[in-house]
Amino acid sequence: MSSQGEPFATLPVAPKPVLRRxxxxxxxxxxxxxxxxxxxxxxxVPAPDAPPVELPEGVGRRTPPAxxxxxxxxxxxxxxxxxxxxxGADLNIDVGQGTCTMKYSPxxxxxxxRDPKIAELHPLQPxxxxxxxxxxxxxxxxxxxxxxxxxxxxxxPGAGSAAIYANIAMIRAYHASRGEGGRRDxxxxxxxxxxxxxxxxxxxxxxxxxLMPDADGCPGIEALRAAVGPRxxxxxxxxxxxxxxxxxxIREFVELVHEAGALACYDQAxxxxxxxxxxxxxxxxDLCHFNLHKTFSTPHACGGPAAGxxxxxxxxxxxxPGPVVDRDGDSYxxxxxxxxxxxxxxxxxxxxxxxxxxxxxxALGAEGLKEVAETAVLNNNYLMxxxxxxxxxxxxxxxxxxxxxxxxxxxxLSEETGVHSEEIGVRAADFGVHxxxxxxxxxxxxxxxxxxxxxxxxxxxxxxxAILAQVASEARENPEFVxxxxxxxxxxxxxxxxxxxxxxxSPTWRxxxxxxxx
Amino acid sequence: MTHxxxxxxGAETRAAMLAEIGAPDVAEFYGDIPADLRPARxxxxxxxxxxxxxxxxxxxxxxxxxxxxxxxxxxxGHGCYPHHVPAVCDEVNGRGEFLTAYAGEPYEDHGRFQALxxxxxxxxxxxxxxxxxxxxxxxFQAAGTxxxxxxxxxxxxxxxxxxxxxxxxxxxxxxxxxxxxxTVLAPVAASGETGEVRPDDTFAALYLETPNVYxxxxxxxxxxxxxxxxxxxxxxxxxxxxxxGVLAPPASFGxxxxxxxxxxxxxxxxxxxxxxxxxxxHDEERLVAEFPSxxxxxxxxxxxxxxxxxxxxxxxxxxxxxxxxKEWVGTAAALWGITAGVYLALMGPRGMRExxxxxxxxxxxxxxxxxxxxxRVRHQDAFHFREFAIEVPDADGLLAALRRAxxxxxxxxxxxxxxxxxxERHSIADIDTLAAAVKDALSALGGTK
Numbered sequence: 027m028s029s030q031g032e033p034f035a036t037l038p039v040a041p042k043p044v045l046r047r048x049x050x051x052x053x054x055x056x057x058x059x060x061x062x063x064x065x066x067x068x069x070x071v072p073a074p075d076a077p078p079v080e081l082p083e084g085v086g087r088r089t090p091p092a093x094x095x096x097x098x099x100x101x102x103x104x105x106x107x108x109x110x111x112x113x114g115a116d117l118n119i120d121v122g123q124g125t126c127t128m129k130y131s132p133x134x135x136x137x138x139x140r141d142p143k144i145a146e147l148h149p150l151q152p153x154x155x156x157x158x159x160x161x162x163x164x165x166x167x168x169x170x171x172x173x174x175x176x177x178x179x180x181x182x183p184g185a186g187s188a189a190i191y192a193n194i195a196m197i198r199a200y201h202a203s204r205g206e207g208g209r210r211d212x213x214x215x216x217x218x219x220x221x222x223x224x225x226x227x228x229x230x231x232x233x234x235x236x237l238m239p240d241a242d243g244c245p246g247i248e249a250l251r252a253a254v255g256p257r258x259x260x261x262x263x264x265x266x267x268x269x270x271x272x273x274x275x276i277r278e279f280v281e282l283v284h285e286a287g288a289l290a291c292y293d294q295a296x297x298x299x300x301x302x303x304x305x306x307x308x309x310x311x312d313l314c315h316f317n318l319h320k321t322f323s324t325p326h327a328c329g330g331p332a333a334g335x336x337x338x339x340x341x342x343x344x345x346x347p348g349p350v351v352d353r354d355g356d357s358y359x360x361x362x363x364x365x366x367x368x369x370x371x372x373x374x375x376x377x378x379x380x381x382x383x384x385x386x387x388x389a390l391g392a393e394g395l396k397e398v399a400e401t402a403v404l405n406n407n408y409l410m411x412x413x414x415x416x417x418x419x420x421x422x423x424x425x426x427x428x429x430x431x432x433x434x435x436x437x438x439l440s441e442e443t444g445v446h447s448e449e450i451g452v453r454a455a456d457f458g459v460h461x462x463x464x465x466x467x468x469x470x471x472x473x474x475x476x477x478x479x480x481x482x483x484x485x486x487x488x489x490x491x492a493i494l495a496q497v498a499s500e501a502r503e504n505p506e507f508v509x510x511x512x513x514x515x516x517x518x519x520x521x522x523x524x525x526x527x528x529x530x531x532s533p534t535w536r537x538x539x540x541x542x543x544x
Numbered sequence: 545m546t547h548x549x550x551x552x553x554g555a556e557t558r559a560a561m562l563a564e565i566g567a568p569d570v571a572e573f574y575g576d577i578p579a580d581l582r583p584a585r586x587x588x589x590x591x592x593x594x595x596x597x598x599x600x601x602x603x604x605x606x607x608x609x610x611x612x613x614x615x616x617x618x619x620x621g622h623g624c625y626p627h628h629v630p631a632v633c634d635e636v637n638g639r640g641e642f643l644t645a646y647a648g649e650p651y652e653d654h655g656r657f658q659a660l661x662x663x664x665x666x667x668x669x670x671x672x673x674x675x676x677x678x679x680x681x682x683x684f685q686a687a688g689t690x691x692x693x694x695x696x697x698x699x700x701x702x703x704x705x706x707x708x709x710x711x712x713x714x715x716x717x718x719x720x721x722x723x724x725x726x727t728v729l730a731p732v733a734a735s736g737e738t739g740e741v742r743p744d745d746t747f748a749a750l751y752l753e754t755p756n757v758y759x760x761x762x763x764x765x766x767x768x769x770x771x772x773x774x775x776x777x778x779x780x781x782x783x784x785x786x787x788x789g790v791l792a793p794p795a796s797f798g799x800x801x802x803x804x805x806x807x808x809x810x811x812x813x814x815x816x817x818x819x820x821x822x823x824x825x826h827d828e829e830r831l832v833a834e835f836p837s838x839x840x841x842x843x844x845x846x847x848x849x850x851x852x853x854x855x856x857x858x859x860x861x862x863x864x865x866x867x868x869x870k871e872w873v874g875t876a877a878a879l880w881g882i883t884a885g886v887y888l889a890l891m892g893p894r895g896m897r898e899x900x901x902x903x904x905x906x907x908x909x910x911x912x913x914x915x916x917x918x919x920r921v922r923h924q925d926a927f928h929f930r931e932f933a934i935e936v937p938d939a940d941g942l943l944a945a946l947r948r949a950x951x952x953x954x955x956x957x958x959x960x961x962x963x964x965x966x967x968e969r970h971s972i973a974d975i976d977t978l979a980a981a982v983k984d985a986l987s988a989l990g991g992t993k
Contacts, residue, residue: 050652057851058662058889068890069630071899072968076909078901081927085763087792090893091669101889102632105882109641111655113648116640126646130549134596136638139814143607148620149816150955151611152947158609159815165590172588184681184819187874195719225862225872229692231723234867272576303574304581319875323549326646327637328656329678329878331817368715371682372623372805373816381603389599391592394547400570401552404561407573411565427576455652462647466864483551484561516654518845520852525841528829531856533839535665537674537827 044492048458049514051110058104059535062094068101092536111516113460115326119486121409122451122460124431124475125220125268127298127320135323135385139378149373153359159377160358163351166335166384173395174294174314175307176337181318181375182347186295187222188370189315189334190262193291194230195367196313196338196345197260200289203345203365210259210288216245218267218433219293221465232259239469243423244273250282258288260313266296268465268475270406270428280310289313289342297321298479299406299430301399302392312339318376322383333379349374398480403429405478405487410434412491413476416498418442422470431477433470436498440472445501445508447472453500453511457493613813617974618952621931621965622757623683623710624816625808627786628969630890633810637883646875650853657853660878661840663885667822670785670888670896671802672793674827677837679820679881683805684713686821687751687782688720689871690803693823693834694749694778695725696870703749704741707732708756709782717751736760736923738768743775749801753782754791758963759907759931760923761791769798784808785822785884787929789896790904801825810887811880820877820884833860836871902968903930906975910966913979918986922961931965933957938989945985951978 080086096104120128138144147156163181170179183189194213201210213227216237224234235253240246250261261283266272273279280290292306292314298321306314318324319332326332338346347370348362360374390398410432413419418439421432436447451461451474464473478487501508510519524530532538546553552561562569593599613626620626637643642656650657664676680686691703705717707729718727730750731739737760738752750772754762762768765781772779780801781794786808794802802824811818825831832839839856862869891899907928915921919934936942939956946953954964966975 050654054850055658057658057665058885059665067892067895068632069895071628071891071895072902072971073898074902074905075972076905079904079908079927081761081790081904082763084766084797085761085792085927087788087790087897088796090897091672091788091793093666093669093888093891093893093896095892095894096889098632098890101886102635104889105632105636105659105886106639108655108659109636109639111653111658112641112645113652114639114641114644115646116644120646123646123648128646131644132549134599136643137600138603138607139817140634140638141604141607142612142614143610144612144817145812145814146612146614146626147610147815148613148618148626148813148952149624150620150622151613151618151952152943155611155616155952156815158606161606161609169589175583184685184877185875187872188681188685188876191872221862221866221869222872222874224867225869228867229723229871236866272574274576274578277578277581300574300577302583302587304577305583308581308583317875325643326875327879328642328645328660328882329647330681330876331820331880332875368719369684369712370716372684372712372819375816377815377817379817385599385603388590388592388602389549389594389596390547392587392589394550394592395587395589397547397550397553401550401558403573404558404570405552407565407567408561427573429573429576452649452651455649458652460646460648460652466866480550480552484557486551512651515651517651517850517852518847520650520843520845520854522843522854524843525854525856526859528827528832528857531832531841533664533675533827533832533841533856534668534673535662536668538842540674 045496046458050516052516053107053111055104055107057535058094061096061100061104064095066095066097068096068098118459119482119490120460121476121478121482121490123462124477125295127477127479129323129479130481131323131325132386135382138381138385144378144381157358160351162381162384164353164358166380169387170316170335170337173301174337175305176314177340178343178346179335179337180346180350181335181380182370183334183336184371184376185330185332186317186334187226189336190222190293191226192336192347192370193313193315194226196342197289197291198230199345199365199367200342201259210257212257213260213262214253214258215262216267217469218269219262219264220295223262223293227262243269243271243426247275247278250279254282254286256286258283258286260289260291262291262293264293264296266429268433270430270432271423271426272429277309295320296430299399299403301395303399306337307339312342318379318383323386324379324382331376331379333376401480405480405482406430406432409476409478409487409491412487413494416495418498431475433464433473433475435470436472436474439498439501443501443505445505447474449509450497450501453497453508454493456512456514459490459493616950616952617977619954619964619978620952622955622963624813625965625967626813626969627808627967629810629812630887632890633883633886636886637879642879642882657840659882659885661853663881664840666885666888667785667824670788671824672795673802673824675832675839676822676824677835677839679822679877680837681876682819682821684716686803686823687713688717689836690780690801690823691717691721691749691751692871694780694801696834697831698748698777700746700748702726702728702747703751704728704730704743704747706730706738706752708758709753710757736926737762737764741771743772743777745775747775747777749778749780751780755784755787755929758923758933759928761927761929765794765797773798787900790900806880806884809884811883818880820880832857834870836861836873838873899968906966906970907932909972910964910975913975914982917979917983919982930967931963933961933963935960936962936986941989942985945988946981949981951981
């Protein structure tokens with residue numbers, strides 16, 4: 027480098043290696059309490075300018091909370107360091123969090139929700155002062171009605187699981203309205219439907235029956251026939267399931283459930299690949315839900331706020347969570363359905379995500395949505411083709427077609443090397459990507475679930491497959507090396523044992539200090 | 545031209561990828577979807593905007609039909625509050641790394657885990673409790689779950705819930721508990737505080753809020769905690785953490801579970817989109833076991849001086865156990881938790897005290913100003929934080945008159961009752977403007993006293 031020395035490199039710069047030499051930001055950042063010094067503050071607030079109020083003993087706070095004291099720039103720096111140590115979808119080829127539909131969230135849509143005309147709206151303003159936002163709710167509902175074939179859609183739920191809960195609440199209210207509430211006390215779901223279908227049904231008071239996949243990877247119709255009966259309130263099912271397989275006999279499932287007087291409810295968390303290709307109502311479903319943060323591109327926000335949309339057939343419309351937005355000429359009004367299950371969350375819904383989802387559809391239109399679905403499915407099959415060429419990777423029910431995502435297995439690799447799927451995921455992250463196994467229990471051995479969506483290019487998919495090929499080959503050559511990963515992350519290997527030990531676990535800094543800093 | 549959001553959309557790329565897979569066309573992948581499940585016609589959707597500017601013009605046109613609370617004087621609260629949002633909160637939650645992250649591991653998403661751990665830790669200091677969850681959806685859900693936790697912890701099937709809770713929230717609590725837990729309403733005293741209650745050993749919990757739906761601060765917390773505990777029930781308290789710089793944390797008077805909404809801590813109102821819920825408890829194993837939400841904790845790493853993170857006691861969640869887990873867990877409102885952490889870090893102990901003192905003082909000032917203007921202020925002898933109710937001859941008439949003066953005067957609680965909200969964003973001059981407009985409106989409407 028010095029002007030006198032020999033050059034240590036020459037032009038041209040060599041081509042990049044196949045695999046990215048990634049290293050996650052590592053700031054070795056303190057816990058925020060450790061940055062505190064008495065007397066500092068990050069923001070000024072208006073001082074009392076009216077006579078002070080003295081609160082009596084026991085009502086007023088005696089000792090100030092031990093919050094950290096930092097200057098504003100220290101707060102900014104601390105949180106920007108933490109943000110750099112977070113691998114957002116904006117930064118990576120985010121195909122590894124399968125079932126989560128990690129698609130691109132357009133930046134222009136963020137500008138709409140930061141506008142004071144959304145950000146500074148109070149949810150209980152007079153209707154005539156919020157006509158714009160009500161129109162957006164109404165327009166998005168019309169779009170989702172068309173995409174689902176349903177009569178109406180509520181945009182109130184805060185996320186997918188809340189939408190599942192809202193659907194169960196409507197199912198419960200529907201049967202109660204027919205005097206069958208007590209008798210119908212069972213909900214049927216499938217092992218490859220999201221666990222919230224089972225868990226929300228249980229919370230809502232139902233006994234849960236879970237159908238396992240048959241030899242062909244789909245839940246068996248005979249198993250359904252055996253489970254369904256006068257006690258059945260509903261079938262809660264995903265299709266394509268988390269395996270990526272579309273159940274071709276879904277209409278028969280719905281019909282069987284209907285014959286028993288029960289309702290059929292469609293978890294459309296995996297709808298991305300079938301937008302405009304097939305619709306919930308066309309298969310006879312009575313209820314369905316979409317996740318706006320998956321299929322409709324709103325950002326995942328570290329785990330919410332998200333948004334859910336519940337669609338229902340005509341018979342269920344009176345039970346929708348209220349209020350809903352109706353159009354009356356050129357104006358929009360809020361009304362509560364006649365037998366509404368009430369509010370699933372405060373106010374109308376997660377408005378910023380309703381706005382983003384609407385804007386996303388309006389940038390695509392019908393043709394664009396078809397392009398989204400077809401490209402997502404093409405990408406999924408392309409990636410599967412690449413993954414299956416990696417020795418040790420396999421896909422259960424290999425002869426079945428795949429739609430939106432694929433649940434794969436490293437069983438063969440694991441048996442050969444002793445390396446588990448979780449460990450492969452940790453090592454894969456060293457190359458700058460996410461990786462997810464599966465919900466529990468692991469029905470597919472050593473599982474991993476990939477969902478490329480429409481957002482990633484062919485080169486992106488090649489890169490992701492090359493990363494997994496590299497890790498698989500490392501597992502064969504040096505399993506210990508993979509097991510001791512990560513190497514390129516913000517922190518080194520974590521020992522999680524303390525997290526399950528009540529004497530040691532530290533779910534807050536004060537618990538940590540009490541247990542470990544004496 | 546390919547769509548800007550879909551890199552592989554072009555015919556050429558598509559053909560090359562199909563060739564590599566060895567598939568004739570994309571339709572092949574849909575071969576399991578029977579023909580009778582295919583729509584007979586193309587989707588009927590509005591024509592899209594193919595250029596970004598066109599989309600912006602369309603959206604701005606829709607947004608222009610809204611009047612926001614910076615254009616008028618708004619005294620609307622009732623669960624969603626107009627507090628000042630420090631610029632740093634928006635800076636942090638607008639970062640693409642946080643905005644677009646999801647559920648990565650504590651290695652590549654170390655920062656997400658630390659930011660959420662710090663949020664729960666700062667909430668823990670404010671609440672004087674050792675366990676706080678990664679946010680649930682909102683304060684409604686937090687209350688419903690806290691009460692379900694109490695029922696599971698005690699094995700009982702009734703809860704006694706204060707009547708001074710917002711009606712929508714009460715309906716949600718009732719509905720959420722309905723399958724196996726009976727909700728019994730506790731009376732509200734003339735003072736606006738919780739009335740006389742006699743919990744017996746059939747009750748899992750006594751639930752009250754402070755400040756409550758009328759803005760009234762509970763002064764008998766210790767006594768109510770003793771009553772609940774005497775019956776073997778838990779005291780569950782709903783609160784707004786922004787009040788806790790000046791109000792005693794509920795744990796200090798005996799609360800076992802504390803819950804509420806954190807929208808006040810750095811979230812814009814967003815037409816109701818800024819809600820997020822918290823639940824807190826002491827570090828008692830049997831109560832920790834009842835949380836449905838994720839809990840993040842510190843764990844050691846292979847390198848000295850490094851903090852790692854992970855899920856505390858994961859095998860209680862529906863992620864781990866499906867219907868055998870506690871209620872359910874899913875995507876909820878994590879980014880608002882991170883934002884609330886930023887807010888608390890900016891405010892510190894002094895900021896939280898000052899904002900509380902200012903709100904207490906301005907609330908009382910507003911109560912006196914509206915009383916002088918001719919409104920009957922309810923619960924006048926109680927201490928209030930941020931909100932208070934007034935009685936007027938015609939709530940709709942008053943609010944309409946105020947609206948004509950560019951004031952959103954409050955939330956209509958009933959035909960003769962309006963809830964008024966005052967925060968640090970309302971100056972004394974703003975309150976005087978409201979009082980003058982109320983006085984004019986009431987005299988036009990025929991007055992009351």
